[in-house]
Amino acid sequence: MNHILIVDDEAEIRQSLEEILKEEGYIVTTAATATEARTLLHDAAYDVMLLDIWLPDGDGLDVLANAQTLGTDSRPEVIVISGHANIATAVKATKLGAFDFLEKPLLLERTLIVVKNAMEAKRLQSDNLEFRRQLALEQHVSGESVAAKALRQQIALMAPTNGRVLIYGESGAGKEVIARAIHAGSLRRERVFVELNCAAIPEDFIEAELFGYRNAAVAGGPNEKRGTFERASGGTLFLDEVGDMSLKTQAKVLRVLDEQSFVPIGATQPLQVDVRVIAATNKNLEDEIAKGNFREDLFYRLNVIPFFVPPLRDRREDIPVLVSEFLLGFGREYGRTHVEISRDAVDALMQYHWPGNVRELRNMVERVLILNPQVRRIEKKHLPVLAQRTAHKQEDFQSLQHAREAYERDYILRKIEECKGNISRAAEVLGLERSHLYRKMKTLGIGVRE
Known part of the structure; x- marks a missing residue:
């Protein structure tokens, strides 16, 4: 880590700085214009940039602002001169976001000290990023189940390749965690990871999000926008819920994957990109192909390396490990670093079927900590909702009425949980008056937290 970019329109200053810094053991690249600087920043990663304010084709501060839009891995520490x-x-x-500011004429000793400090700041930042990557790979792909171990092995084997990945799994099962772990273990880990949830973007805007636009081609937006393919160039693009993408957009994505280039909306010249695409879906894409909702050719482009993330109910033995990690993480966040959980409470968590998967478990742990601020040890009694929501076997019911009540209890509790305990919101979702829901909860023996 010792790559420096010098941007200055004065040849003598560029040459002088280059010679001095090379003598100090740095790798040096130079640029004389803002345009050249932007191209170099896009093509390679630099640890430190010495940037002149006055450039013949633009303002150096614009170059600084552009550098700040790069991914954390690619963003240099900038010393403005x-x-x-x-x-x-x-x-x-x-x-x-400049690291420091130097006045001309530059003083040699001062310049070298500032460069050294900027390089150290970049090193600390990179160490922190690497720690977070290892955390993503080692802790968040967690558990001792056969499925968890198989996922870690598959990530270790496939991440260093450049193959496209398609991740299958239910909502909340951890598809994004797998995608980030693959990126963290890849050869692109020093570059940006860009995520786009295809289900969250309205159809009228998804092409602008994917491909960007030029010359204010989208009404109401800024003059130009870099799309996710452009921003992810050199790194990884994660297309979440790709099964919700329209056929029209699928065709355009297919072309980008084939040609590694595209034309932004409103532009005339194509942009070349180098992107590894990881896609994820909670749908059976082969069924969607049969229904005419998904392109078969795009499926085969994306499905080079398939990953299957099992639902939490199929790897219940991972729940204790996940709970311990969530308690540790939220404990740090909320200043409660010594909270434990009893065996009875863990057993209750393991009996529940977790329709929301790992995301639901994570949210539950956070909620229990928030609602019990003085508790140092979480007991089963602190999980009243879960204690009443364990799966029922058919032979447990004495009558149809008991079975109906058990189902109603589970369904109402799940909706209350989804609404984070907001009874008014849960009543709205259930299509009931608030007072009616309270009466129903009382009849079913559901405790009400006032």
């Missing part, structure tokens, strides 16, 4: 320094410029540069 200027012969026309003033307080306002220095303040603006700092607000835009």
Whole structure:
């Protein structure tokens, strides 16, 4: 880690800085214009950039702002230099994310100290990112079940390749966690990871999100927008819920995958990109193909390396490990680092069928901590909702009435949980008056937290 980019329109300054910094053991690249600097920043990663404010084809602060849009891995520490320094410029540069500000003529000793400090800051940032990547790979793909071990092995084997990945799994099962772990273990881990939830973007806007636009081609938006394919170039693009993408958009994505280029909306020239695509879906895409909802050719482009994330109910033995990790994480966040959970409480958690999978378990742990701020040990009594929601066997019911009540109890409790305990919202979702829901809860023996 010692790559420096020098951006200055004065050849003598570029040459002088390059010679001095090379003598100090740094790898140095130079640029004379803002355009050249942007191209270099897009094509390679630099640890530190020495950036002049006044450039022949633009403002150096615009280059600084552009550098801040890069992924954390690719973003250099920027040292702004200027012969026309003033307080306002220095303040603006700092607000835009500059590491430091140097006035011309540059003092050798001062320059070397600032560069060294910037390089150290970048190293610490990279160490922190690497720690987080390892955390994603080792802790979040958690558990000792056969399925969890198989996923870790598959990630270790497939992540270093450049093959496209299609992740299957129910909502909340951890598809995004798998995608991030694959990126963290890949050769692109120093570059950006960009995520797009295809189900969350309205059809009228998804093409702009994917491909971007130029010359204010989208009404009401900024003059230009970099799409996710452009922003992810050199790194990884995660297309979540790809099964919800329209056929029209699927055709355009297919072309990008084949040609590794596309034309932004409103532009005339194609952009070349280098993107590894990881897609995820909670649908059976082969069924969607049979229904005419998904392109078969796109399916085969995406399904090079399939990953299957099992639902939490099929790997219940992982629940104790996940609960311990969530308690540790939320404990740090809320300043409660010594909260434990009893065996009875864990058993109750393991009996529940978890329709919302790992996401639901995570939300439950957070909610229990929030609602019990003084508790140092979580007992089964702190999980009243879960204690009443364990799966029922048919032979447990004495009559049809008992079976109906058990189903109603489970369904109402699940909706209350989804609404984070908001009874008014749950009543609305259930199509009941709030007072009616309270009476129903009392009849079914569901405790009400006032």
